[in-house]
Each structure stands twice: as structure tokens, then as C-alpha cells.
Amino acid sequence: MRKRPLRAAQRVTAALLLAAGTGAFAQTQAVPPLSDYFTPAGEAPTTPDKDGFIGRWLLLEPIEKPNPTNTVFTGSYVRDALAPAGFPGEFGTVPEDGEAAGKNASLRWHALDSKLWDVKLFNFAQALGKPKYGVLFWAVTVVESPREIKNVRMAVGSNSASIWWIDGQEVATLFDDRRMVMDDVLSDRLTLKKGRNVIYGAIINGPGLSDFCIRFLDESGEPVRDLEIDVK
Incomplete structure (x- = not known):
């Protein structure tokens, strides 16, 4: 007569152990390391990848900008949130690897080479133990044209909204809630001057993943590859 309740108790115990084990597994799952997505920027300049995408960037650790939804990213909101006046430092200059962000000593710049054609900002923040949602990122690189x-x-x-500048001139805007799509927005036709061209980008995101991709296309729509990329 006592075996049936014993089996029932065993089933309950087993279920509790399984639940506890599952929870422990979830808690101990490792966060993908930064090295899964990036390597430290090399000393020598690099070039765009075979499809023209720029992979070397100075990335600033995320700045908290809480937003429960991406639907607020209208043009006026994004222009205000990502205005150059809000840049933590001197807008237009090239920060150094490891440098603090202006007067905000808690945020640092990281000189990195992306292993992928799209720069994984979410994973960058996650690997550093920084906020991943409700944040904005700044990105800087230097394009040397022959x-x-x-x-x-x-x-x-x-993903999601962003604004982009070359040598302080705004050249591309991406507003509203959007996914990261290759060549989603094209700038007006512009001139890359011979020598140094400094690119600034600001990306804002609420919930969800965050990343970006950048390349230059010539008059025929082909990627421009004969460029040198550096962060100095």
C-alpha cells in the first residue's frame, strides 16, 4: 500500500531535480567571448573584405538610453538622441584604444577588427558585461583613400536606427524600428578625398539585437576595395 505514494514522491523529486538542473544549466551557460566576434585591431592598416565591408572600428562601450520599444525612433527623436553635441568627447577627432570617453571615465573605447561583415554591437556589449538593451553606441574609423x-x-x-558622418558632414540616416539589412540605405553621391576620411556613426537600440554594416559603392554599384582602414 505504501509503494504507490513512494513512486509518486519519486516522480515529484525527479521533476524538482530536473527543474533545478535545468535552471542551473541556464544560469551557467557561458556568454560568448568577445573573441568569437572580434580580434584586437592590428598595428598595420587593414582593407575592406572581399565584398567591401569595413571591419576595423573604434567602438565605445554602450551608453544607457532606456527605451522599452524601438517604435519611438522617429526622425526627430533619433536626431536629438544621436546629435553630435551628445558625443562624449570632441566630435570629429579619433579616440585612442582604451581611452576614456571624454569626462565619463566609466566608458572606454575599444579598437577592434570584426570577424564578420556586420559589426555585432550586441555581442560586443554582452561580452564586456555592459548593458545590451536600451543603449546607444558610437563607432569611429578612418578610411585612407589612395x-x-x-x-x-x-x-x-x-539595427536599429543610426546616423553617419564623414569628416563631420552627415551623409546617411536610418530612422524608425528596423532590422539590419545589407545596403539598407544609400547616401547621396559623395567624394572620398585622397588621404584621410574620418567616419563617425551613432547607433541606438531598445530591445533586441544590435549591429551595423558599412561599405562604399562606386558609380557602377560595385564595392570600393582599394582603401586602407585604420583607427589612428
């Missing part, structure tokens, strides 16, 4: 290249377009994709 010659003046006219009538190119900057092709941008970002």
Missing part, C-alpha cells in the same frame, strides 16, 4: 574617388555612395545597414 586617390580622390567621386560619385561613391556609403551603403549602410543598422
Whole structure:
């Protein structure tokens, strides 16, 4: 007569142990390391990948900007949130690897080479133990062109909204709640001057993943590859 309740108790115990074990497994799952997505930027300049995407960037640790939804990312909201005046430092300059963000000593710049064609901001923040949601990121890189290249377009994709500048001039805007799509927005035709061209980007996201991709397309729509990329 006592065996039936014993079996029932065993079933309950087994269920509790399974639940506890599952919870422990979930708690101990390792966060993917930064090295899964990035390597430290090398000393020598690099070049775009075979499809023209720029992979070397100075990335600032995320700045908290709480937003429970991405539907608020209208043009006016994004322009205000990502205005150059809000940049933590001197807008237009190139920060150094490990440098503090202006007067905010809690935020640092990281010089990194992306292993993928899209730069994984979510994973960058996660690997550093920083906030992943309700944040904005700043990204900076330097494009060295061997010659003046006219009538190119900057092709941008970002998750979620973003604004992009070259040498302090705004060239591309991506508003509203959007997924990261290759070449989602093309700038007007512009000229990459011979020598140094400094690119700034600001990306904002609420819930969900965050990443971006950048390349330049020539008059024929082909990727511009004969560039040198550095963060100095």
C-alpha cells in the first residue's frame, strides 16, 4: 500500500531535480567571448573584405538610453538622441584604444577588427558585461583613400536606427524600428578625398539585437576595395 505514494514522491523529486538542473544549466551557460566576434585591431592598416565591408572600428562601450520599444525612433527623436553635441568627447577627432570617453571615465573605447561583415554591437556589449538593451553606441574609423574617388555612395545597414558622418558632414540616416539589412540605405553621391576620411556613426537600440554594416559603392554599384582602414 505504501509503494504507490513512494513512486509518486519519486516522480515529484525527479521533476524538482530536473527543474533545478535545468535552471542551473541556464544560469551557467557561458556568454560568448568577445573573441568569437572580434580580434584586437592590428598595428598595420587593414582593407575592406572581399565584398567591401569595413571591419576595423573604434567602438565605445554602450551608453544607457532606456527605451522599452524601438517604435519611438522617429526622425526627430533619433536626431536629438544621436546629435553630435551628445558625443562624449570632441566630435570629429579619433579616440585612442582604451581611452576614456571624454569626462565619463566609466566608458572606454575599444579598437577592434570584426570577424564578420556586420559589426555585432550586441555581442560586443554582452561580452564586456555592459548593458545590451536600451543603449546607444558610437563607432569611429578612418578610411585612407589612395586617390580622390567621386560619385561613391556609403551603403549602410543598422539595427536599429543610426546616423553617419564623414569628416563631420552627415551623409546617411536610418530612422524608425528596423532590422539590419545589407545596403539598407544609400547616401547621396559623395567624394572620398585622397588621404584621410574620418567616419563617425551613432547607433541606438531598445530591445533586441544590435549591429551595423558599412561599405562604399562606386558609380557602377560595385564595392570600393582599394582603401586602407585604420583607427589612428
